[in-house]
Amino acid sequence: NAAWNLTDRQNEYLCLKNVKLQVRYRRGSSRFRAANSWQPVKIESRADDSSPHGALRTLRVDLKPDPNGLRCTIDFTLPEGYPFLLWKISLENLGAQPLDIERLEMLRVEPRSGGAIFNTPLRNPAFFSNGWQSWSYAGVYGATDRFHCTRLGPLRAPSDVNPGTPRPWRAGHFASDMFAVLGDRISRLTLVTGFLSQQQHFGSLETRINGSHPTLRMWANGDRARLDPGAQIETDWAYLQFIPIDHPDPLGVYLDAVSRQHSLYHSSILSNNPPVGWCSWYQFSSEQYTGTITPANLENNLLAMHQLQSRLPLDIFQIDDGYQAQVGDWAEFSPDFPDGIAPLADKSLSLGLTPGLWLAPFIVHPKSKLATRHPEWLLRGKFGRPVNAGFLWNTFATALDLTHPEALAYAVETVRRAAHDWNFQYLKLDFLYAAALPGRYRDPTRTRAQVLRSGLEALRQAAGEATFLLGCGCPLGSAIGLVDAMRIGPDTHRTWYPNYRGIETLLRREASFPSAYYACHNAITRSAMHRRWWINDPDCLLLRETTSLSEAEVQTVATVIAMCGGSLFVSDDLPNLPSERLRVAQALLPLIGRAPQVLEWFDLETPSRLRLDLENASGAWHLLAFINWDDQPQEITVNLREFGLDPQQSFFAREFWSQKSHRMQRGKLLRDRLPPHGSLLLAVRPLIQNQPQYLGSDLHISQGLEVSGWKVTPRRVEIKLERPGDAEGHIFLSLPSPPKKALLSGEECRWQFNREGVYQFSLKFHQKALLRIHR
Numbered sequence: 001n002a003a004w005n006l007t008d009r010q011n012e013y014l015c016l017k018n019v020k021l022q023v024r025y026r027r028g029s030s031r032f033r034a035a036n037s038w039q040p041v042k043i044e045s046r047a048d049d050s051s052p053h054g055a056l057r058t059l060r061v062d063l064k065p066d067p068n069g070l071r072c073t074i075d076f077t078l079p080e081g082y083p084f085l086l087w088k089i090s091l092e093n094l095g096a097q098p099l100d101i102e103r104l105e106m107l108r109v110e111p112r113s114g115g116a117i118f119n120t121p122l123r124n125p126a127f128f129s130n131g132w133q134s135w136s137y138a139g140v141y142g143a144t145d146r147f148h149c150t151r152l153g154p155l156r157a158p159s160d161v162n163p164g165t166p167r168p169w170r171a172g173h174f175a176s177d178m179f180a181v182l183g184d185r186i187s188r189l190t191l192v193t194g195f196l197s198q199q200q201h202f203g204s205l206e207t208r209i210n211g212s213h214p215t216l217r218m219w220a221n222g223d224r225a226r227l228d229p230g231a232q233i234e235t236d237w238a239y240l241q242f243i244p245i246d247h248p249d250p251l252g253v254y255l256d257a258v259s260r261q262h263s264l265y266h267s268s269i270l271s272n273n274p275p276v277g278w279c280s281w282y283q284f285s286s287e288q289y290t291g292t293i294t295p296a297n298l299e300n301n302l303l304a305m306h307q308l309q310s311r312l313p314l315d316i317f318q319i320d321d322g323y324q325a326q327v328g329d330w331a332e333f334s335p336d337f338p339d340g341i342a343p344l345a346d347k348s349l350s351l352g353l354t355p356g357l358w359l360a361p362f363i364v365h366p367k368s369k370l371a372t373r374h375p376e377w378l379l380r381g382k383f384g385r386p387v388n389a390g391f392l393w394n395t396f397a398t399a400l401d402l403t404h405p406e407a408l409a410y411a412v413e414t415v416r417r418a419a420h421d422w423n424f425q426y427l428k429l430d431f432l433y434a435a436a437l438p439g440r441y442r443d444p445t446r447t448r449a450q451v452l453r454s455g456l457e458a459l460r461q462a463a464g465e466a467t468f469l470l471g472c473g474c475p476l477g478s479a480i481g482l483v484d485a486m487r488i489g490p491d492t493h494r495t496w497y498p499n500y501r502g503i504e505t506l507l508r509r510e511a512s513f514p515s516a517y518y519a520c521h522n523a524i525t526r527s528a529m530h531r532r533w534w535i536n537d538p539d540c541l542l543l544r545e546t547t548s549l550s551e552a553e554v555q556t557v558a559t560v561i562a563m564c565g566g567s568l569f570v571s572d573d574l575p576n577l578p579s580e581r582l583r584v585a586q587a588l589l590p591l592i593g594r595a596p597q598v599l600e601w602f603d604l605e606t607p608s609r610l611r612l613d614l615e616n617a618s619g620a621w622h623l624l625a626f627i628n629w630d631d632q633p634q635e636i637t638v639n640l641r642e643f644g645l646d647p648q649q650s651f652f653a654r655e656f657w658s659q660k661s662h663r664m665q666r667g668k669l670l671r672d673r674l675p676p677h678g679s680l681l682l683a684v685r686p687l688i689q690n691q692p693q694y695l696g697s698d699l700h701i702s703q704g705l706e707v708s709g710w711k712v713t714p715r716r717v718e719i720k721l722e723r724p725g726d727a728e729g730h731i732f733l734s735l736p737s738p739p740k741k742a743l744l745s746g747e748e749c750r751w752q753f754n755r756e757g758v759y760q761f762s763l764k765f766h767q768k769a770l771l772r773i774h775r
């Protein structure tokens, strides 16, 4: 009856029972469901060695064509070397009439039709949902939570949600895009399921976890793309895996499989270092009320960036929205830019900095020349009107139909010109979802996923391999393997919570609105994608004192950016940035660059504990972040057990923001008072008795990566330090006896023994230094 079961041989609890498959389609205006009437005609088992996942065993089920001539084949595949199941559905139209494919349902588990997951009631079910595109919310929900979903309807829905994915509003009813995790917070087990790519169809998932037996559905959206007589299509591979919640890298197995599917391990995309730079948007845009973008403002910041190189070695000078004549008219400039922007790119190159440019090649302002001169390039809806791409720039924006060859050529030329005529080596390609809006495409046989994927492929080709591409406002799965970096959260903002013209309460749950909080939230919940699918872009760090962010909030944003491993962009007027605030960005460089372990990722709405295990010449240590997401101050007690560390050991901990040191004796915990939205960033090292030990510094946020050499002899300790540019600060050591003498690159170095029983050395050097301590 077109149902299947999956059982783990060792563990009967891990199972799926009575999983249904179904294909929904139309012939003319009649609707059909191909599912129950099928008879398998052939089942064969095959081995295949050529897959990116190594040797596979495939069970192919060929079904008899249905009365309309739709033939369906299902492949179930088990890789020999990985613990997951893959399956896909292929369709062929053997009939005489075209069929419009609505939905290919890969998985439907419903208790009322005998379906079951985990074979036992879930006691505290939860669901991790991944949002549609860069700005959309990703996070975990419990049974009584409500799905994050915009309440602003046609103003925001076109950008924030996939029209094929439901928008549930009842507590316990959730949806997700591309993949999701369903699990139980008590038994600590989860089911990770999704698609390995989004090249053929966009994948949607839906669950109800308000009862003890959850329902789960997963399907590929057919978008009513036409399947002509004789034509075939197949879904992307569906994926399924059981994994414990407390696995150190729970999403890693799935995310890695997706990378392999896109041949990413052979690509330069993952070997790039995360970019560091400056972005104009959060300082110079009318929407931020902080000044407008002008050639003079840009140039002043370019020069400041150059002058600051020895303190803050930012590389990318990224010009954002506002230089162009209109969104859509990319070859013309706003009246403020009579000479265009190529001179700024050249100037930046001549200063040794990488020029970057914002472009939104798929979205169109309705008043642009593009829209008026080429109305035939616009994607249109049912009534022939250009589609709504969201309320932007005080109007309803619209989009190109990339199945029109000239429209695609126009978008391609926009990118080619910026990269090759204007010399921008870094491109921020924004509002990319606009290529995948629902509408009447000129080529009705293509799905929205196919249109977006091939559009992005064309942009990559136009930019060339050497151009760094950042995707933004982009449905995530479509860009894997095509962009170097991806924005994985909403815009940051000068306020903590979403705030639009003073309105805050109504917007509190508008998670894709600009806000520092939701930007941090997604940077954490999507951190596992970093260096697997691309380099994560958590959006900018705003350092100036004139935002509404408290000092604690600025520190939290910096903590999250540093701990999550992605790119770092500052977006302040650099010539006017106070040097204490500059020091925050300085401490983040060079970037740690690695994704952390996110503790309680399945238990808390926004996880508050992050852990990185670091190691270099100075030894091995743990970098632990604790964030107070509460709107109230919190008296917190750090328990190392909560970070997965052995509480029986004695540790030494230094907190970066307060520069306080703590000895954490067995069972003894560190107490601190954290302001609202503040964080602790601890470098924790197991205490070694009677031996010199490096304990930390105020030079780098990791409190250890600044050490490039460490040598202990009976008479000396030699420490090599390395920082980009000029460094000034302190390092902290534990020493069995006071130093006889300390020399920093040959000169006397000041030191003192402080209250915590720690030796503190004051240092000032350029790039490199050798500290020699005679003992």
Ligand code: 9PG
Residues within 6 Å of the ligand: 135, 159, 281, 320, 321, 358, 390, 391, 392, 430, 472, 473, 490, 491
């Ligand atoms: C420039 C900006 C910046 C920013 C991008 C993007 O109304 N909206 O839905 C909306 C969402 C995001 C957005 C602007 C508007 O920001 O993320 O960094 O480049 O465009 O316009």
